[in-house]
Amino acid sequence: GHHKGVTVIGLGPMGQAMAGTFLKQGYEVTVWNRTLSKADELAAQGALKALTVEEALAANPLAILSLTDYDAMYAILESAQGSLHGKVIVNLSSDTPAKARQAAAWLAGYGAVLLAGGVQVPPSGIGNPGSSAFYSGPISVFEAHKETLTVLTSTDYRGEDPGLAMLYYQLQMVIFWTSMLSYLQAVALANAHGITAEQYLAYAKENILSLPNFIEFYTPRLNAGEHPGDVDRLAMGTASVEHVVHTFEDAGLDPSLPAAVLGLFRRGMEKGHASDSFTSLIEIMKQPNA
Ligand code: NDP
Structure with missing residues (x-):
């Protein structure tokens, strides 16, 4: 089959479940986490452990972020701005609609596109039937990556305004x-x-x-x-x-x-x-x- 690759940044309980699910579905998964040791178990299962954020972003056109909040996104991406051009950032961290809109504008300034997502199941639901997540952002970008996102949960696209998924x-x-x-x-x-x-x-x-x-x-x-x-x-x-x-x-x-x-x-x-x-x-x- 064709090459399927995805980057997962943020390996809390949710990011771990997501990266693990992609691996099981045959994706080539590149992971990065601030605390690098959280990538060890995934690496043993076949994930590629990026040593820098730049390396993680460069590995695939799509990067999934699973962090505590949107502030953590800035903490991570601010030092890797030069690697953002042309990337799709799927932020599955929960926060306010305003934070998602600000992030979309900030990423656009570096040539990247935000898809905002709000996951409605606990980590145990990832990759399992009955799970669902809200998405918002450019429809063409969502459609282009829907197949990959559906590996994690069923998707409920709410509209172009990036704030809608968080709303x-x-x-x-x-x-x-x-x-x-x-x-x-x-x-x-x-x-x-x-x-x-x-x-x-x-x-x-x-x-x-x-x-x-x-x-x-x-x-x-x-x-x-x-x-x-x-x-x-x-x-x-x-x-x-x-x-x-x-x-x-x-x-x-x-x-x-x-x-x-x-x-x-x-x-x-x-x-x-x-x-x-x-x-x-x-x-x-x-x-x-x-
Ligand atoms: P966690 O809060 O455990 O995720 C923590 C992740 O964020 C870790 O990878 C952590 O890195 C990273 N992080 C936090 N702050 C920073 C920072 N300043 N710089 C770099 N990295 C940072 O959350 P979960 O994994 O449980 O969930 C992730 C998202 O999913 C959250 O937004 C949550 O609301 C949402 N969600 C969670 C559900 C759940 O049941 N867990 C259910 C539905 C949604 P490090 O390991 O280095 O600390």
Whole structure:
């Protein structure tokens, strides 16, 4: 077959999984990492260990970056600017949309193109079915390298604006982190009453599995910008969340997360939304941070 080569820069848990997957799929893989010893195991599996960033970039037209954040990209590429011309940099480090846009402009200044990517699976998901990553950047560049990128995960191309992959990534992260912390809050309360995480598990799952029905119900209303109080009223929701916060206080626990939720409900009440749905809180969320 034709020669398939790829460079992987950054060998944390994610970069290691990526380089290993490319090797298994028959790619010639060149790796570089700040801490060079992290390349040893991959080298034993057949990866080429570049000694410098320049060497890593020169090896292939495509370099995949898997780093803690975009600042790490500058730390690595600033000393190798002369090797960037004509290269495609696929940055699979997660960061903000603004950071991705700045990076695209910075790379363009050296004749390189950025494809930004946001990986939605842990390292164990790389190369396995059901994995997915958001991509954004020039469509022609994405299409030209889609086959290589699909070795890692299925791809979801979101558009030309390099910030879009990070925007979709952060949209998923805000739901993931706040949901997972709400789960931890519930377990903390259960534990305070002698109920184990294991005993509570079935109830947590049932609750979370009911959420798709709620978001499907409210989506057309959000789309229309309408918040009728026909099935739920903010005044009812406020009382409900007050009960949640009081239950935490009665147990002597930190109510941080439900207290933040209650703060939003109270601002909605102050704005006169008592008879509207709790979805009217989105109007408060859309206001600039005071
Ligand atoms: P790590 O934070 O463990 O990756 C660290 C990598 O970044 C290492 O190669 C490290 O080098 C390098 N690095 C950090 N700072 C610098 C610097 N200043 N100069 C040079 N190199 C630097 O992350 P993961 O491997 O876990 O993940 C990589 C990316 O993938 C992250 O953006 C993460 O958000 C994203 N991601 C991770 C998931 C996961 O479950 N792990 C899931 C989905 C996305 P060194 O070895 O020398 O320290």
